[in-house]
Amino acid sequence: MPTETLKEFFHPESIAIIGASADFTTISGKPMKNLLRNDYKGSIYPVNPRYDEIEGVKCYDSILDIPGQVDLAMIAVSAARLISILEQCIEKNVQNILLFSSGFAEIGESGRKIQDEVAKMAQENNVRIIGPNSVGCLNVKDSIPMGFATSLEAENGFKTGNIGLVSQSGALGFSVFGLAQEEDLGFTYVVNTGNEMDVTTIDTMEFMLEDEDTTVIAAYMEGVPNGQQLINVAKRAKELQKPLIILKTGKSEIGKEAVSSHTASLAGSEEMFQVIAKQYGIITVKDIDEMIDVMKIVSRRKWANGKKLVTVSNSGAAGIAMADLSEEFGLLLEPLKGETKEKIEGTIPSYGSALNPIDITAQALKEQHIFTDTLETLVKDDNTDIIIIQTTFGGALGEQICRKVAEIDKREAKPIIVTVTGTEELTGKGRQVLREYGVPVYKTTYDTMVAVKHLSNLSDFYKTELAAERPAVNAGKAEKEEYKSGVWTEEKSKRLLKQLSIKVPESAVAESLGEVEQQIDGLAFPLVAKIISPDILHKTDAGGVKLHIQNAAEAKQAFNEILEAGKKYKEGAQIEGVLFEEMLSEKGVEMFIGVKKDPQFGSFLVCGLGGIFIEVLKDISIRHVPVDKAGAKSMVEELKGYAMLQGTRGSKKADIDAFADALVKISDFVHQHNGDLKEMDINPVAVLEEGQGIVALDGLLVWNETEQADLIANQ
Structure with missing residues (x-):
């Protein structure tokens, strides 16, 4: 575990500097200069x-000549020489390496x-490496x-x-550290992971989480090396109530290209990253100023x-x-009431305001x-x-007021923030x-309110409470032959939905014209007919949908027209038949339920207004799975179209539950x-009146093709 292995990395009792220089103005000389200036108590072994x-x-001359144990090797040699140096470190049983060298993945294939x-x-020799392309820790x-x-060099x-x-970028990370120190913010560790050959930002966050002196963790990331690991870190941070603050770049296409050339990271989906951050309590910031502003307000740990x-x-x-x-920002600025208002009215001048x-x-x-x-x-x-106090008073008066505010803040648990x-x-x-007392203080109203929002x-x-691990459901255990294709058409998808106890219309499938009358016997008119083809997913565009079918003759005609339209729309398309369904007679709000797999974070659940509105309005809510009932309700409530479900202009409330x-x-x-x-x-999913339930009117599933064999074997 990183928590165990990285402890020695950051607490070495002996350090070798391979490629050390007597010129303390150079990259190779500064590491030794910094250790000596700070009276490092361990053993220093320069190697050159x-x-x-x-x-x-x-x-x-060589690390092999050093008589004692080496806990950490700091290496400042060219990439071309690194293999031989690493072989010597392994022979010397060095377990931790800090690699300054550049010229690795960030320059290309070589x-x-x-x-x-x-x-x-x-990896084969259990050596932990921070870097390459790191400026240090x-x-x-x-x-x-x-x-x-x-x-x-302070x-x-x-x-x-x-x-x-922790920061992938050394220049940015240590700039944040320096600026924050000027704001009287104190730190436990500062780590630059560089190219993340081995130790990543998230590994380092795991280590810091379990460090008893570290109660706030900030990170600059150019990519997410392991999505599930980040989620696990966020969950653990919630348990410990240790805030996570992340500044992530690579949002724009130009930014993603820059990330690739900088530290060879994959920036990933910004939208899904933000969903993860919101769902698991990660504070995301836009720049280093906002990061420092958030550090100020959460490092107090006054919730x-x-x-x-x-x-x-x-x-x-x-x-x-401020109002x-x-x-x-969704904060409540409510009028003062009762005794509080009366006391303040008696304190301030009559021409002031005791409202809020x-x-x-x-x-x-x-x-x-x-x-x-x-x-x-x-x-x-x-x-x-x-409580937010804003003052423009300067000089001795301003200093006295700030000192009194700081004294009150010291004895009170309620957050007090000052502008x-x-x-x-x-x-x-x-x-x-205020800084000396640790009171969060800002220069502008906007900066103050952004910090308060966070x-x-x-x-x-x-x-x-986060959604707990959900019990396995007994659903989707269709016959093996159902997995012939990576795409499940509407007919197969609806069979699954029925197994999940999600209502679908009564239906039947006709594979030939001669079957139509027999298959629809027992269904109530009017019917809807739809083409079944894994090659035609947008059925309406292909002319593959017919509505308001009133009798068997119209059903047969619809069958012929749908097949002809499908063949014309896509030559060689695999057409499995036509699905006939009872048309829904009840009125309902059309909604949408979707699932999307992200390569970094796994599966996400999506909902929103359905039908054509999903594409036109793009009013959607997204959560990482699993989602419990409370999470599902919050998804629905944050939609702009939520008012339609609650009932508008005389329509009754829909079955949101x-x-x-x-x-x-x-x-x-x-x-x-x-x-x-x-x-x-x-x-769409038709959400009927409250108490009447829902009906899924269409559906499509796409399985990962490469995982079909395993999926079939597990059935």
Whole structure:
């Protein structure tokens, strides 16, 4: 497990620097310089046959000449020399390697071959590698800099804290670290994984999760190396209530191309990544500023009890801006009530406002207690979940107010967030006081509200239960011959839906004209006729659907016309017959249920308005499977078309509960088959009036062709 194997990596008692240089201004020289400057307590073994010693430390011709055990080898040699160096490390029984060298998969096929060979050797010999193309790592807790990143050269050392940071990009990752240190944010570890030949961002996140001193984990990712591993990490983070913050690039096509050339990652589907993040509580940010802003507010680990927000400001305009953003971000800015309102009305000037936002006016310049007395009242208000203070006061007054706010915050569990707007010259001392106390402080209203949105959403997520592993369902166990093709047509798909206890219309299949009358005997007119062909999936486009069939003669005519249209639409198409169904007489809201398999994360459940609306409006909701009843209902409720299900303009409420049940049944079936299903499309699903259930009117399944043999064998 990474948790076990990486502990020694970041806590080495002896370090060899292969390719070490006496020129401490070079990439090969800086790692040793950084260790010496930070008084590394372990043994340092520079390796370079050109030197007898470096800065008084004995230098060795080869790692094999080192007399003691080597816990970590930092390698700064060309890619071409790496194979022989790795062989020596393996012979020396070095288990951990930090690889600075570039010129591997990021440059193309030739570099990839070397990278693959090195990775294979490492795996066969239980060697962990970070890199190549890494600028290093930092154990902040023990002040062990392992690399040449500029941030490792800080003259005043490093501020320790509770944040772990891992980044595929060294320049970006250590820039975030440096900027965050200026904001008085402390860290446990900073890791640059580079090309991720072996150790990945997610491996490192797993390690940090189990580190008792690390309670917040931030990551920069250019791709998701293992989708299920990321989900498992997110689930574990929820158990421990350790926030995960991820900045992921490669969203645009140009961005994806840049990612490939940078660290040879596969960016993957951004839409599905965002679904995973929302479902499993990962905070996603757009840039490094937002990442640092979120670090500030979640590293306090003061969770909000709800979304009720109160803002206090000496500027009416700032209060209005907060109100606008509260609505945009789904936060509740409700009027103050009862004793709380009365106390604040007695505290602030009569021309101020004790509504919400609270405007204490510029009178607080003369009477400093107005700010702090208002805050003291709000922290005791059970109807207030989060308090935001905005001030423009500078100088000694601003500093005094900030110090008093910080003192109140220290003894209160309720989140208090501060916006101090103004220049560094005038308001900087107040901000610095808040930073020293660990109070989240921002310069603009927008930055404040974005951070509060993330805190509120995460606090809510920690109160929810993730969908548990669902029991296997006894469904879809059709006869072996049903698996002749990777595509299940509507007729086969509906047989499955019946096994899942999802209602479908009464139907019959005619394979020849002579069978039509016999097959439809017992069905109630009017009927609908549809072509059955794995080669014609869009039946309407092919003229393969006939409606309102009133008798046997019309049924036979429909059979002939459908077959003729199908043959004309696609020459050589395999046509298995015509499906005749009873037309639905009840009115219902047309919905859609779908399944899509993502190469990184597996299967996703999709729902939305059905029929033509799925393509026109694209009003859909997506979840990773499995989905339980609560998750299914939340999918439906977040649709813009949810109002249609609730009943509009005199129409009765639809059977939302039955539709949610169907979502769960489909989810269970898909989860049971564990990625065998490539896609599913049930469209439309008629959701009838409340209490009347649903009816699936069409369906299509596509299995993964390469997995057919295994699927058949398991039946």
